Amino acid sequence: MKADETDRAAALAAVAWEPAALGQAMSxxxxxxxxxxGAAASPGAPPASDPTAWIEAYAGCMGVEAEAVExxxxxxxxxxxxxxPSIVRVEQGYLAVTSTSGRxxxxxxxxxxxxxxxxxxxxxxxxxxxxxxxxxxxxxWLAAARVSPRRAARARAELLAxxxxxxxxxxxxxxxxxxxxxxxxxxxxxGVLRRGAVFLGAAALQIALGxxxxxxxxxxxxxxxxxxxxxxxxxxxxxSGIFVQLFASWTGGLLTIDVAALLxxxxxxxxxxxxxxxxxxxxxxxxxxxxxxxxxxxTAGLGGALGAIxxxxxxxxxxxxxxxxxxxxxHVALLVGWAxxxxxxxxxxxxQRAAWTGERFAITSGFVENVVGHRTRVAQELPQLHHVEEDxxxxxxxxxxxxMDRVGDLLSSLPARGWLALGLIGLVPAVLGGVSVGPxxxxxxxxxQAQAAFAMLATSLGALLSAAVSWRSIARLFTxxxxxEPAGIPQAVLGRPATSDVILEARGVSFRYGEGGEPVLxxxxxxxxxxxxxxxxxxxxxxxxxxxxxxxxxxxxxxxLVLLRGLDRRTLGGAAWRSRVASAPQFxxxxxxxxxxxxxxxxxxxxxxxxxxxxxxxxxxxxxxLGPLLDRMPSGLDQVVGETGWQLSHGERSRLFLARALLQRxxxxxxxxxxxxxxxxxxxxxxxxxIERAPALVVIAHP
Numbered sequence: 049m050k051a052d053e054t055d056r057a058a059a060l061a062a063v064a065w066e067p068a069a070l071g072q073a074m075s076x077x078x079x080x081x082x083x084x085x086g087a088a089a090s091p092g093a094p095p096a097s098d099p100t101a102w103i104e105a106y107a108g109c110m111g112v113e114a115e116a117v118e119x120x121x122x123x124x125x126x127x128x129x130x131x132x133p134s135i136v137r138v139e140q141g142y143l144a145v146t147s148t149s150g151r152x153x154x155x156x157x158x159x160x161x162x163x164x165x166x167x168x169x170x171x172x173x174x175x176x177x178x179x180x181x182x183x184x185x186x187x188x189w190l191a192a193a194r195v196s197p198r199r200a201a202r203a204r205a206e207l208l209a210x211x212x213x214x215x216x217x218x219x220x221x222x223x224x225x226x227x228x229x230x231x232x233x234x235x236x237x238x239g240v241l242r243r244g245a246v247f248l249g250a251a252a253l254q255i256a257l258g259x260x261x262x263x264x265x266x267x268x269x270x271x272x273x274x275x276x277x278x279x280x281x282x283x284x285x286x287x288s289g290i291f292v293q294l295f296a297s298w299t300g301g302l303l304t305i306d307v308a309a310l311l312x313x314x315x316x317x318x319x320x321x322x323x324x325x326x327x328x329x330x331x332x333x334x335x336x337x338x339x340x341x342x343x344x345x346x347t348a349g350l351g352g353a354l355g356a357i358x359x360x361x362x363x364x365x366x367x368x369x370x371x372x373x374x375x376x377x378x379h380v381a382l383l384v385g386w387a388x389x390x391x392x393x394x395x396x397x398x399x400q401r402a403a404w405t406g407e408r409f410a411i412t413s414g415f416v417e418n419v420v421g422h423r424t425r426v427a428q429e430l431p432q433l434h435h436v437e438e439d440x441x442x443x444x445x446x447x448x449x450x451x452m453d454r455v456g457d458l459l460s461s462l463p464a465r466g467w468l469a470l471g472l473i474g475l476v477p478a479v480l481g482g483v484s485v486g487p488x489x490x491x492x493x494x495x496x497q498a499q500a501a502f503a504m505l506a507t508s509l510g511a512l513l514s515a516a517v518s519w520r521s522i523a524r525l526f527t528x529x530x531x532x533e534p535a536g537i538p539q540a541v542l543g544r545p546a547t548s549d550v551i552l553e554a555r556g557v558s559f560r561y562g563e564g565g566e567p568v569l570x571x572x573x574x575x576x577x578x579x580x581x582x583x584x585x586x587x588x589x590x591x592x593x594x595x596x597x598x599x600x601x602x603x604x605x606x607x608x609l610v611l612l613r614g615l616d617r618r619t620l621g622g623a624a625w626r627s628r629v630a631s632a633p634q635f636x637x638x639x640x641x642x643x644x645x646x647x648x649x650x651x652x653x654x655x656x657x658x659x660x661x662x663x664x665x666x667x668x669x670x671x672x673x674l675g676p677l678l679d680r681m682p683s684g685l686d687q688v689v690g691e692t693g694w695q696l697s698h699g700e701r702s703r704l705f706l707a708r709a710l711l712q713r714x715x716x717x718x719x720x721x722x723x724x725x726x727x728x729x730x731x732x733x734x735x736x737x738x739i740e741r742a743p744a745l746v747v748i749a750h751p
Contacts, residue, residue, distance in 0.1 A: 056169045057140065063157045063165060064141035068093040071106055071538065074135065074223070077144040077156055081133040082237060083225045084111045100654065103135060103221050108623060109538045111229065117220040121175055122213040127220065128153070128170055137219040138173040174219055178212045227317035228529035231310070240306050247303055250296035251358045254289050255365045261285035262493060296358075304350045315342055318525035321532070324602060324637075326524075338525070340412075341405075341518035349515025355508030359501050363387065366498035373491025374478035375471075382474050383467075383498055390463045390502065390509075397459050398513045400452040405517050407445040414441060459510055463502040471495035536621020548614070551716050551744045552576040552599055552629070557608035559591075559598055568594045572608070576716060581745045592748045593634060596718050599746070600631035613715070627652065630714035632705045632722045640701055642690035645681070648704060652712030661711075668710055671737040672703045673730050698725045706734060710741045717742040721749060 065073040070093065078084040094102035100116045107114035117134075119127035129148055136143040136153075143165070144156040152166045225234060235241050261282050327335070363383075370379040414437070475491055552574065559569040568591045576582060586592050597603040598610060601622055609616065617625050630652065632638060640648055649665045650657045657665070662685055669678060677700055681687035687694050696704065702725045709717050719738070723731045738745065 056172060059169060060138050060173055061140040063155050063163045064138060064143055065158050066141050070094055070142050073142055073144045074106060075110065076160060077133060078110055078112050078223060080156055081146055083133060083223060106538050107223060109535045111226055111535060113224050113226055115222045117222055118216050118218045120213065121178060121215045121217060124171055124175060124217055125167065128167055131220065133223040135221045136170060174217050178215050227313045228532055231314065234310050238306050238310060240303060243299060243303050247296055247299040248357065250292055250299060252361050254292040254296055255362050257285050257289040257292060259365060259369060261289065300354045307350055308346045311346060314529050315522060315525045318529035322528045338521050341521040344518040345515045345522060348511040352508045352511030352515060355504055356512050359505035359508055362501035363498060366494050366501055369494035369497060370491060373494050374483045374487035375474045375491045379474050379491060382470055386467050386470055393459050394509050394513055397455045398517060400455045401514055401517045404448040404452040407448045410441050411445055456510060460506050463506045464499050467502050468495065468499050471498065533622030534618040536624055537619050540615050540620050549578040550575060551578055551613060553611045554599065555609045557598060557605045557610060559594055559603060559605050576744050576746060578744055581739060584746060584748045593720050596631060596720050596748055600629045600718050601625040628715045629718065630709040630712040631718045632709040632720060634720050638705045640690050640696060640704065642692050643688065644686050645689050646685040648689060649707050649711055651708060665711055668707045672707055672734050674703050702726060703734060706738065710738065716744040718746045
């Protein structure tokens with residue numbers, strides 16, 4: 049057994065990267081897997097204790113995401129088998145895993161070659177520290193029980209697994225492309241493009257098998273000589289077509305699921321990266337409508353796109369059949385002309401659908417806004433005017449619905465039926481010309497095949513065009529995902545330079561909302577050093593909160609320079625900037641999320657929280673006067689709060705926001721009217737706690 053352990057250690061040492069070369073390993077791995085260019089400079093070795101923050105920060109500098117993976121001992125084999133591009137820490141260093149399979153892990157070696165490591169070798173390397181402790185006791189038990197050597201190894205493994213089954217094992221980090229990167233590259237990495245090509249090939253093969261099967265049996269029937277062999281061939285081709293159709297449906301389903309998953313990730317990323325100022329200009333009703341439209345794109349759009357692809361392929365094959373039939377070029381010209389008519393009808397439906405969607409948005413937005421402001425409306429609006437606006441909106445919606453339904457009925461029925469009549473009319477010249485039966489049968493088959501294609505297109509186009517209209521509402525989310533904030537330089541992100549006591553410095557800062565808006569800030573300057581406590585007062589609308597947003601990294605200044613310990617935001621990176629400047633915005637811009645109180649307090653720390661973080665969170669809460677609240681809560685820090693949990697008062701929420709900012713361990717803390725909801729005694733107590741913990745402090749208040 050010791051010899052096996054020695055061989056495993058030697059095998060891992062041959063493919064592992066030294067800790068000092070972890071940055072180079074990640075750069076090479078991301079480049080080899082196509083996640084990023086891997087051009088970020090290496091910042092040196094990570095900390096020996098917990099390199100998670102180091103790995104996540106360096107991955108962000110390269111434009112990829114890193115996620116720490118923790119597994120129980122019992123689930124470790126499954127976790128290892130699911131590792132894609134990832135970093136795995138072992139005693140010999142770090143493994144750069146490119147992919148996994150049943151044969152083992154494919155790793156990138158320091159020589160930039162590929163090597164394969166057995167799954168059991170990696171499992172043993174990750175869990176050895178758990179298995180070695182109780183191993184001596186297990187060996188004594190087996191010896192006392194006189195278990196035969198043939199069964200001892202298996203019994204030993206089972207006993208060890210039971211003893212440490214629930215023990216957590218870390219040391220694995222998944223790497224994945226940023227959701228805002230090239231969507232085509234994301235599709236390619238997910239295998240969607242390859243699967244799409246397979247689906248298209250299966251759909252074309254299904255149609256070709258159907259055409260060939262009917263040509264085979266039809267040729268024999270027209271010649272009056274149908275051999276049993278031809279019948280057997282027809283049956284086999286028909287059965288093959290059925291199996292190919294099932295395969296195409298299965299492939300299309302997987303394709304839809306993969307694209308929908310990537311689209312959801314992209315839209316969620318875009319929602320998180322939207323400029324807060326852009327969100328404020330939209331009402332809650334418009335945001336709710338945007339969510340509903342994203343569902344329409346995922347459900348109707350993807351299914352409609354696949355159906356439209358199959359319909360187009362079938363229409364192309366019908367054109368080939370018609371060209372070989374009695375109608376020849378005339379039928380092909382009629383087919384192209386009718387397809388153009390269907391396209392015009394689809395365009396008209398898209399316009400009507402867009403008008404109807406606009407009216408539906410107006411109803412949704414108006415309803416939500418009226419519900420939110422119901423009390424104000426009842427108090428200020430005359431009773432006889434309460435429903436005037438709603439009635440007008442409903443009437444416009446009714447008119448738009450009728451117009452869309454009329455065009456929709458035409459789109460669902462006219463393409464297939466109209467083509468059947470037009471195709472039969474196209475046969476008249478051939479019939480009058482005395483054409484033989486064979487070409488007539490071929491032309492008739494082409495007409496029927498084109499009719500089926502138009503029927504499928506009519507159904508798919510309705511869903512596809514509806515999704516296209518919905519896409520206009522969510523396209524901003526899709527494009528916003530690509531608006532990545534500056535990632536920063538690794539040396540700056542992973543270090544905390546402290547060459548001077550100056551923490552924040554602003555020079556000549558100007559800012560405006562929108563392109564043509566009036567400047568809210570003009571040539572502002574500020575210097576905040578360690579130990580400073582700065583009170584910023586001014587009239588409402590004077591730009592105090594905007595300045596706080598610029599200093600905390602929420603807004604980029606239109607001109608001027610903002611430095612954090614001598615580094616600008618592009619050098620330091622947006623995420624690192626916000627982690628070092630904690631901000632508690634005004635009450636309407638701050639939120640209690642549905643989750644535990646500990647989660648809301650420690651959002652600026654690593655999650656799940658360590659016992660030390662939980663103790664510090666409770667200490668800060670008690671210093672801010674939230675001790676009685678913790679004592680009342682049955683679950684303490686684990687009590688669920690938010691909309692669906694324990695309801696906090698206005699003052700309790702304000703102190704939660706204060707605690708959240710203080711627990712971030714930032715270099716500077718900015719509080720925007722954070723004491724306005726507190727009584728004088730509680731405010732005095734909270735101010736003392738804030739001054740005690742904040743290295744540098746900016747407090748915004750009204751005079």
